[in-house]
Amino acid sequence: xxxxxxxxxxxxxxxxxxxxxxxxxxxxxxxxxxxxxxxxxxxxxxxxxxxxxxxxxxxxxxxxxxxxxxxxxxxxxxxxxxxxxxxxxxxxxxxxxxxxxxxxxxxxxxxxxxxxxxxxxxxxxxxxxxxxxxxxxxxxxxxxxxxxxxxxxxxxxxxxxxxxxxxxxxxxxxxxxxxxxxxxxxxxxxxxxxxxxxxxxxxxxxxxxxxxxxxxxxxxxxxxxxxxxxxxxxxxxxxxxxxxxxxxxxxxxxxxxx
Numbered sequence: 184x185x186x187x188x189x190x191x192x193x194x195x196x197x198x199x200x201x202x203x204x205x206x207x208x209x210x211x212x213x214x215x216x217x218x219x220x221x222x223x224x225x226x227x228x229x230x231x232x233x234x235x236x237x238x239x240x241x242x243x244x245x246x247x248x249x250x251x252x253x254x255x256x257x258x259x260x261x262x263x264x265x266x267x268x269x270x271x272x273x274x275x276x277x278x279x280x281x282x283x284x285x286x287x288x289x290x291x292x293x294x295x296x297x298x299x300x301x302x303x304x305x306x307x308x309x310x311x312x313x314x315x316x317x318x319x320x321x322x323x324x325x326x327x328x329x330x331x332x333x334x335x336x337x338x339x340x341x342x343x344x345x346x347x348x349x350x351x352x353x354x355x356x357x358x359x360x361x362x363x364x365x366x367x368x369x370x371x372x373x374x375x376x377x378x379x380x381x382x383x384x385x386x387x388x389x390x391x392x393x394x395x396x397x398x399x400x401x402x403x404x405x406x407x408x409x410x411x412x413x414x415x416x417x418x419x420x421x422x423x424x425x426x427x428x429x430x431x432x433x434x435x436x437x438x439x440x441x
Contacts, residue, residue: 215245219254222261231261252282259294268302289333293342296329300349320360327353358388358397365400369407378404395421399430 213221218237225234238261241254255278262271271294278291303322330346330353337343365380381404384397398421405414422431 213240215241215248215250215254218245219250219257222254222257226257226261226264229264231265234261235265252278252285252287255281256287256290259291263294263298263301266301268298271298272302289337289340289342292329292333292336293340293346296326296333296346296349299323299326299329300353320357323353323356323360327357354388355391355393358384358391358393361388362393362396362400365397365404369400369404372407374404374408378408395425395428395430398425399434402434 218241222234222237222241225231225237235258238254238258241248241250242258245251255274259271259274259278262268262274275291275295275298278285279288279295282288299322303320303326327350330350333340333346334343334350361380361384365377365384368374368377368380378401381397381400384391384393385401388394398417402414402417402421405411405417418434421428421434425431
C-alpha cells in the first residue's frame with residue numbers, strides 16, 4: 184500500500200516538468216521552484232528529511248507562490264512516508280483549510296484517514312501482546328470516520344475504492360473489539376456493560392460477521408440478568424436470521440442441555 188500511495192502521489196501531485204539539477208545556492212537564496220524541484224528529487228530518492236526541509240522552506244518563505252499548494256501536499260506525503268502520522272494528519276488538515284477548492288484536496292482528506300489507519304497499525308505492532316479488547320481504538324475509529332467523510336465528499340475520487348475497502352476492514356476490527364470488551368465484562372459479571380457492548384455491535388456494526396456472536400452474547404447476558412423476554416428475543420433473532428451460524432447452533436445445544 185505504501186508503494187501504491189507513493190506511485191499515486193509522485194504521478195499526480197508532485198509531477199512537474201523536469202527534476203532540476205543540483206542547486207548550489209544557499210537555502211535562503213533558492214526560489215520556490217528550485218526548492219520544490221529539489222524536494223521532488225529528494226522524495227524520489229526516499230530522502231524525506233531533506234525533502235521536508237525544502238518543502239517547509241517554501242511554506243515559510245513563499246506562501247503565495249504557485250508552488251506553495253503543491254509543496255504542502257508533498258509535505259503530507261513526506262511526513263507519511265517518515266511514519267510521522269500525526270504530522271501527516273495535521274498537514275492534511277492545513278491543506279484542506281488553506282486550499283478547499285484545490286483539485287487535489289480529495290487526496291488530503293484521504294490521507295487524513297490513511298494516516299490514522301497506519302498510526303493504529305504502528306501502535307498495534309508496538310504493543311502487539313495486547314488483544315483488541317484492551318487496545319485503544321481511537322485511531323481506528325478516527326480512520327473510519329475520516330474515510331467516511333472522504334467518500335461522502337468525493338465518491339468519484341480515484342482513492343475512494345481503497346478507502347471503501349479499508350472501511351470494511353476497520354468496521355470488522357471495531358466490531359471484534361466490541362465483542363472482546365463485551366466478553367470481558369460478561370466474564371466479570373458486569374452484565375449491564377456487557378449488554379451495552381453486544382448491543383452496539385448489533386446496531387452499529389450490523390454489516391459485520393460479528394452480529395451472530397453479539398446476539399448470542401446478548402441472549403446469555405439477559406439470561407444472567409433475569410430478563411427472560413429479552414433473552415428469548417435475542418435468541419429468536421439469532422436463530423431466524425443466522426440459523427447456520429455456529430452461534431445459533433451453540434445456543435440450540437445450550438437449550439437442549441437445560
